[in-house]
Amino acid sequence: xxxxxxxxxxxxxxxxxxxxxxxxxxxxxxxxxxxxxxxxxxxxxxxxxxxxxxxxxxxxxxxxxxxxxxxxxxxxxxxxxxxxxxxxxxxxxxxxxxxxxxxxxxxxxxxxxxxxxxxxxxxxxxxxxxxxxxxxxxxxxxxxxxxxxxxxxxxxxxxxxxxxxxxxxxxxxxxxxxxxxxxxxxxxxxxxxxxxxxxxxxxxxxxxxxxxxxxxxxxxxxxxxxxxxxxxxxxxxxxxxxxxxxxxxxxxxxxxxxxxxxxxxxxxxxxxxxxxxxxxxxxxxxxxxxxxx
Numbered sequence: 001x002x003x004x005x006x007x008x009x010x011x012x013x014x015x016x017x018x019x020x021x022x023x024x025x026x027x028x029x030x031x032x033x034x035x036x037x038x039x040x041x042x043x044x045x046x047x048x049x050x051x052x053x054x055x056x057x058x059x060x061x062x063x064x065x066x067x068x069x070x071x072x073x074x075x076x077x078x079x080x081x082x083x084x085x086x087x088x089x090x091x092x093x094x095x096x097x098x099x100x101x102x103x104x105x106x107x108x109x110x111x112x113x114x115x116x117x118x119x120x121x122x123x124x125x126x127x128x129x130x131x132x133x134x135x136x137x138x139x140x141x142x143x144x145x146x147x148x149x150x151x152x153x154x155x156x157x158x159x160x161x162x163x164x165x166x167x168x169x170x171x172x173x174x175x176x177x178x179x180x181x182x183x184x185x186x187x188x189x190x191x192x193x194x195x196x197x198x199x200x201x202x203x204x205x206x207x208x209x210x211x212x213x214x215x216x217x218x219x220x221x222x223x224x225x226x227x228x229x230x231x232x233x234x235x236x237x238x239x240x241x242x243x244x245x246x247x248x249x250x251x252x253x254x255x256x257x258x259x260x261x262x263x264x265x266x267x268x269x270x271x272x273x274x275x276x277x278x279x280x281x282x283x284x285x286x287x288x289x290x291x292x293x
Contacts, residue, residue: 004165010191011182011200022187022242022291029275030238031284032231033246034092035157035180035203036081036116038074038107039125040099043067048125048159049214070252074104077255081263082110088267092116093281095157098123098141101148108148117280118145119155120176127162135170142174154178155281157203169194178285186234186243188288201284204246206230209253220259227266235273244284 024031041047046059047066054060085092094111096118101108111118120141122128131137138156145153154177158167161181171179172193180203182191190197205211207227212218227247234243247266249255254263270276279287 005169005192005194006165010168010193011189014189016185016187016241019187019241021240022288024242024275024277024287027275028242028277030235030242031244031277031279031287032090032270033201033244033279033281033284034085034090035095035119035246035248035281036078036085036092037121037157037248037250038078038094038096038100038104039070039121039159039250040097040103041067041070041125049210051214073250073252073255074107077251077253078107080255080257080260081249081251082114084260084264084267086114088271090267090278091280091283093119093155095119095121096145097121097125097159098144101144105148112149117155117282118149118151118153119157119180119281120145120153121157122159125159127160128158128167129162129164134164134166135174138170138174138176142176154285155180155201157181161203161205168198172196172198178281180246180281186237186245187241188244188284199285199288201281201288202244202246204248207246208248209250210248213253213259220254220262223254223259224262224265228269231270231273235276238275 043062047063050066051069052065094116123137123140128134142153152175156171156176156179158181163181168179168191172195178199178201180201182200183203183205185202188199188201191200212223231245234245237243
């Protein structure tokens with residue numbers, strides 16, 4: 001029986017005040033990382049999330065209202081988000097289920113044309129604790145993205161940040177260079193695995209439309225307010241030590257007509273600030289590894 005490494009055994013406690021100073025190029029001060037999540041929801045199964053509670057409760061199959069709610073994002077909402085991000089020339093990471101390459105190929109095609117990074121996000125929108133074979137799911141995701149784009153994906157975001165005790169070990173063994181499930185720092189950190197280390201790049205639960213809109217039930221303007229408030233603090237702190245601020249969104253949530261203007265306001269403001277690096281996950285990884293040399 002394989003002995004699993006506990007999550008807290010994978011990295012040392014490291015208070016930011018004790019760390020060596022990192023430095024961004026060209027007078028940079030802090031990093032903004034934008035992630036757009038695109039998923040495949042199986043219409044023949046219970047849906048991963050619900051906006052409409054079924055009459056009589058339960059999880060009906062098929063669940064047309066909730067499947068269609070998500071489908072709208074990939075048909076319409078994604079293109080609204082992309083238009084804003086391309087307008088402000090924001091290098092973006094597309095976190096996509098491997099199945100997106102076949103089910104929604106136009107999304108992946110246009111992301112590549114816009115020089116977005118493609119990051120693995122499971123093969124379908126299913127918890128890594130519930131997939132039948134975790135290694136196979138990771139391999140299928142990697143291969144689908146590689147076959148479509150011609151490049152091995154470097155990064156991984158688990159569906160709903162779910163991991164098993166073995167996830168980071170398998171990711172490192174299958175050629176991934178960074179993960180972003182461990183939301184515990186404002187800088188990249190290194191996780192121990194069975195075969196070496198794996199970098200974790202700071203993702204976000206605070207600036208994430210799933211938590212904000214679907215769980216906490218905030219108005220759309222809260223996304224803008226929170227993003228700019230968080231930026232203000234991290235920008236000030238980055239004068240001493242560079243921070244990474246992630247912004248995460250989903251087309252079916254923030255790509256709807258009544259929310260998109262609040263998404264746009266964020267980048268209108270952030271683009272006015274000097275010393276802000278708008279980078280993809282791969283760019284952050286390369287910078288961090290160069291700093292470690």
